[in-house]
Amino acid sequence: xxxxxxxxxxxxxxxxxxxxxxxxxxxxxxxxxxxxxxxxxxxxxxxxxxxxxxxxxxxxxxxxxxxxxxxxxxxxxxxxxxxxxxxxxxxxxxxxxxxxxxxxxxxxxxxxxxxxxxxxxxxxxxxxxxxxxxxxxxxxxxxxxxxxxxxxxxxxxxxxxxxxxxxxxxxxxxxxxxxxxxxxxxxxxxxxxxxxxxxxxxxxxxxxxxxxxxxxxxxxxxxxxxxxxxxxxxxxxxxxxxxxxxxxxxxxxxxxxxxxxxxxxxxxxxxxxxxxxxxxxxxxx
Amino acid sequence: xxxxxxxxxxxxxxxxxxxxxxxxxxxxxxxxxxxxxxxxxxxxxxxxxxxxxxxxxxxxxxxxxxxxxxxxxxxxxxxxxxxxxxxxxxxxxxxxxxxxxxxxxxxxxxxxxxxxxxxxxxxxxxxxxxxxxxxxxxxxxxxxxxxxxxxxxxxxxxxxxxxxxxxxxxxxxxxxxxxxxxxxxxxxxxxxxxxxxxxxxxxxxxxxxxxxxxxxxxxxxxxxxxxxxxxxxxxxxxxxxxxxxxxxxxxxxxxxxxxxxxxxxxxxxxxxxxxxxxxxxxxxxxxxxxxxxxxxxxxxxxxxxxxxxxxxxxxxxxxxxxxxxxxxxxxxxxxxxxxxxxxxxxxxxxxxxxxxxxxxxxxxxxxxxxxx
Numbered sequence: 001x002x003x004x005x006x007x008x009x010x011x012x013x014x015x016x017x018x019x020x021x022x023x024x025x026x027x028x029x030x031x032x033x034x035x036x037x038x039x040x041x042x043x044x045x046x047x048x049x050x051x052x053x054x055x056x057x058x059x060x061x062x063x064x065x066x067x068x069x070x071x072x073x074x075x076x077x078x079x080x081x082x083x084x085x086x087x088x089x090x091x092x093x094x095x096x097x098x099x100x101x102x103x104x105x106x107x108x109x110x111x112x113x114x115x116x117x118x119x120x121x122x123x124x125x126x127x128x129x130x131x132x133x134x135x136x137x138x139x140x141x142x143x144x145x146x147x148x149x150x151x152x153x154x155x156x157x158x159x160x161x162x163x164x165x166x167x168x169x170x171x172x173x174x175x176x177x178x179x180x181x182x183x184x185x186x187x188x189x190x191x192x193x194x195x196x197x198x199x200x201x202x203x204x205x206x207x208x209x210x211x212x213x214x215x216x217x218x219x220x221x222x223x224x225x226x227x228x229x230x231x232x233x234x235x236x237x238x239x240x241x242x243x244x245x246x247x248x249x250x251x252x253x254x255x256x257x258x259x260x261x262x263x264x265x266x267x268x269x270x271x272x273x274x275x276x277x278x279x280x281x282x283x284x285x
Numbered sequence: 286x287x288x289x290x291x292x293x294x295x296x297x298x299x300x301x302x303x304x305x306x307x308x309x310x311x312x313x314x315x316x317x318x319x320x321x322x323x324x325x326x327x328x329x330x331x332x333x334x335x336x337x338x339x340x341x342x343x344x345x346x347x348x349x350x351x352x353x354x355x356x357x358x359x360x361x362x363x364x365x366x367x368x369x370x371x372x373x374x375x376x377x378x379x380x381x382x383x384x385x386x387x388x389x390x391x392x393x394x395x396x397x398x399x400x401x402x403x404x405x406x407x408x409x410x411x412x413x414x415x416x417x418x419x420x421x422x423x424x425x426x427x428x429x430x431x432x433x434x435x436x437x438x439x440x441x442x443x444x445x446x447x448x449x450x451x452x453x454x455x456x457x458x459x460x461x462x463x464x465x466x467x468x469x470x471x472x473x474x475x476x477x478x479x480x481x482x483x484x485x486x487x488x489x490x491x492x493x494x495x496x497x498x499x500x501x502x503x504x505x506x507x508x509x510x511x512x513x514x515x516x517x518x519x520x521x522x523x524x525x526x527x528x529x530x531x532x533x534x535x536x537x538x539x540x541x542x543x544x545x546x547x548x549x550x551x552x553x554x555x556x557x558x559x560x561x562x563x564x565x566x567x568x569x570x571x572x573x574x575x576x577x578x579x580x581x582x583x584x585x586x587x588x589x590x591x592x593x594x595x596x597x598x599x600x601x602x603x604x605x606x607x608x609x610x611x612x613x614x615x616x617x618x619x620x621x622x623x624x625x626x627x628x629x630x631x632x633x634x635x636x637x638x639x640x641x642x643x644x645x646x647x648x649x650x651x652x653x654x655x656x657x
Binding site: 011012015016018019020022023025028030060062064072073076080166168169172175176178179180181182223263 | 340
């Protein structure tokens with residue numbers, strides 16, 4: 001299923017995704033940056049032909065931003081408008097706590113969606129621990145309680161994907177509720193496939209060289225190791241420049257696409273010939 | 286719940302028990318889940334079967350790594366047992382157990398972080414101005430240390446004040462500011478300003494003893510200082526032996542190796558003698574009034590072996606105790622069960638210490654958060 005959407009993967013990824021669909025379990029994906037964690041959710045939504053609802057986590061994210069909020073301004077204006085109506089106070093109150101004044105945030109959206117959506121909770125490790133435990137409730141019961149309205153039960157249980165960069169350890173409780181998947185940097189074969197697939201019109205030889213170079217690059221200790229996203233950017237950039245093979249000049253000029261830290265750039269520039277040599281050897285094999 | 290009485294599901298149950306025995310936490314829920322998953326897959330395919338169990342039973346990176354071995358170990362064993370037409374032999378199990386306990390011990394030893402366990406703690410009177418090479422200090426544990434310290438630092442930063450400050454979070458409206466802001470629109474409350482309790486930002490001062498007697502722990506000390514300085518920005522780090530040196534800026538290097546090189550280049554009196562009193566005195570005189578206030582926690586890392594002036598220790602400890610929020614003395618020796626602080630320097634300092642505890646590896650560091 002994932003293959004159809006142009007997502008190159010291996011057995012463990014495919015199996016985890018499959019089981020998470022079958023068992024209706026959230027899928028927790030961990031791994032370094034830029035290996036395609038978020039992509040899985042997008043591909044899944046595409047494959048299921050449904051909508052992707054995304055909740056980007058950040059420090060200080062709280063329930064009002066994730067769940068719902070009353071459109072307070074609208075409520076006020078509405079009250080102002082009906083001020084001179086002869087409606088009873090209770091009735092007025094009822095209207096302003098209606099659906100049209102409720103701003104649905106991603107979690108509530110996902111639960112009340114008209115068909116089973118894919119809910120992506122991105123970079124959960126960035127949110128606070130309180131939010132994580134709050135999430136437990138939603139993920140296990142699939143319901144949200146709004147005091148003014150009551151409990152809203154999920155119409156369809158969404159397919160949940162959580163991603164984490166492991167900047168902090170997630171709680172056991174959350175882990176237990178999810179299927180776990182760890183994605184690492186791909187090996188040569190896999191990355192080569194991805195490059196060939198995702199960058200149309202790329203020279204075969206170039207793809208091979210790029211992949212080889214990236215594989216070598218990840219072996220060196222860098223501040224920020226480049227992921228597949230960078231490989232693809234680079235491949236696309238080189239294709240746009242109509243380059244059909246790598247040489248020292250080209251690499252030096254386009255290194256900024258791959259490396260995002262000046263220390264890394266400096267380090268790689270210094271050991272460039274050595275890297276080229278290794279890549280060359282690999283390409284011949 | 287689905288319970289299929291086939292030998293396969295029994296096997297899985299047994300496999301889960303095997304996992305638990307190896308210290309691999311598997312809950313009943315996960316066990317059930319893996320059994321449920323069997324409905325959807327072709328379990329005759331060994332690879333698919335393996336991937337299924339892997340996906341359902343693991344829930345962290347370390348478990349994934351461990352799982353592969355355990356899986357093969359178990360199923361290979363089982364195949365053997367079937368071949369021999371005997372029930373599972375209890376012998377290999379005990380062997381596993383031994384292996385596990387051995388693993389635990391080696392892990393524990395490794396977690397100690399010092400490779401020179403044979404050495405004993407000594408202290409020297411002379412000042413040996415050695416330049417120590419730190420390039421051999423392993424970097425692998427730094428990440429783990431940083432993780433731990435990060436959670437401590439977060440808690441430190443979360444201590445709240447009674448005052449309030451502006452906030453983007455929407456749980457606490459600031460009535461006064463809201464009214465003022467909306468006055469220009471005729472007093473209709475359209476924009477709500479929020480506030481939150483102001484946070485007390487606690488400062489840390491770390492004084493680290495790097496004399497000869499502490500050499501055993503030097504690898505850990507360096508990692509500790511580096512990780513703490515990296516994570517917690519409101520912090521000053523000093524090292525002392527016979528004299529005091531401020532190394533805050535050295536440790537702020539982003540790269541661990543670079544920091545180590547800088548540290549090696551300069552003479553910090555590493556592995557020299559100890560004069561705690563004089564060093565503390567220097568600290569109090571030079572930095573005391575500037576750095577220490579009621580929001581500062583002072584941490585001293587030393588074993589208390591001292592050849593200097595005891596009175597100086599007493600006076601300066603008293604000063605620091607009175608000025609700071611808290612004074613913590615971490616003594617690596619205090620980790621031993623029968624340790625009693627009978628060194629004279631330690632005795633002199635003890636009345637002014639708020640928390641006296643042991644820190645010598647990552648494990649013990651986890652407790653530090655509680656005292657801060």
